[in-house]
Amino acid sequence: MDLEKFRARAARKKKDLTAFLNKLDEIVPVGMPEVVAKADEKVWQEIDCTQCANCCKTMTPAFSKADIIRIATHLRMRPSDFRDKWLKKEESSGDWVNTTQPCQFLVDNKCSIYAVRPSDCAEFPHHNKKPFDEYNETFKNNLVHCPATLNLVERLKKVVERDFEW
Numbered sequence: 001m002d003l004e005k006f007r008a009r010a011a012r013k014k015k016d017l018t019a020f021l022n023k024l025d026e027i028v029p030v031g032m033p034e035v036v037a038k039a040d041e042k043v044w045q046e047i048d049c050t051q052c053a054n055c056c057k058t059m060t061p062a063f064s065k066a067d068i069i070r071i072a073t074h075l076r077m078r079p080s081d082f083r084d085k086w087l088k089k090e091e092s093s094g095d096w097v098n099t100t101q102p103c104q105f106l107v108d109n110k111c112s113i114y115a116v117r118p119s120d121c122a123e124f125p126h127h128n129k130k131p132f133d134e135y136n137e138t139f140k141n142n143l144v145h146c147p148a149t150l151n152l153v154e155r156l157k158k159v160v161e162r163d164f165e166w
Contacts, residue, residue, distance in 0.1 A: 001051040001147065010144045013154065017143055020157045021136040028133045029164040036132045039155040043127075047148040053109040057102040058145050061120035062095035063087060074116040125149045 029035070049055075063071075072082035086104055087096045098104065105112045111121070125146045129135045142149040 001048075001054075003052065003054055003057075006052075006054070006147050006150070007144070010150050013150065014143050017150070017153045017157060018140050020160075021140050021153065024133050024160075025136055028131075029160055032132060033130065035156065035159055036127070036152075039152055039159065040127045042155065043148050043151045047151060049148070050109050052147055053102075053106055054147070055121075055124055055142075055145055056106040056109075056111065060098040060101060060103065061118040061124075062090075062093070062097060063118050063120075064096075067118040067120075068096065070116050071113055071118070074113060127152055 068079045068082055068087070072079040075082065077085075083096060086099060088099045089095070090097050105117075111117050125142050125148055126135055126138050127148070129138075139149055139153055143153060
């Protein structure tokens with residue numbers, strides 16, 4: 001995955017795709033869940049996260065209390081020691097987040113704690129959230145972080161504009 005090309009493409013398309021997602025906030029075509037599922041299936045035939053890991057390089061998950069306990073236990077640490085070593089409390093949200101980027105657990109584009117990763121990571125890029133249009137803010141943010149999201153929204157825009165009265 002050429003991340004420089006992805007970032008350039010995402011920057012070029014962000015305004016147009018954001019406008020599309022904004023419109024989806026107001027008008028949701030009938031049958032949208034099926035359209036999303038079909039497009040998403042095609043996306044994952046083309047995207048391999050281990051060739052990218054841009055999310056781990058440029059974003060931080062929010063660590064829930066359960067995440068912290070699970071990961072600390074896996075690492076044979078006390079939860080407080082885990083927080084002290086790797087996390088900070090974000091003032092605006094109160095969420096526990098990584099102190100550094102890329103993620104300290106990213107090794108060779110792979111998560112070294114994959115089996116116990118934060119739920120925020122396990123659910124990323126959130127394409128399967130229902131209803132899809134209630135997560136448009138998330139997708140707008142992820143356009144520049146995730147090639148799969150960029151690809152999905154491009155596909156959705158094409159299908160919706162072609163097949164639906166818009």
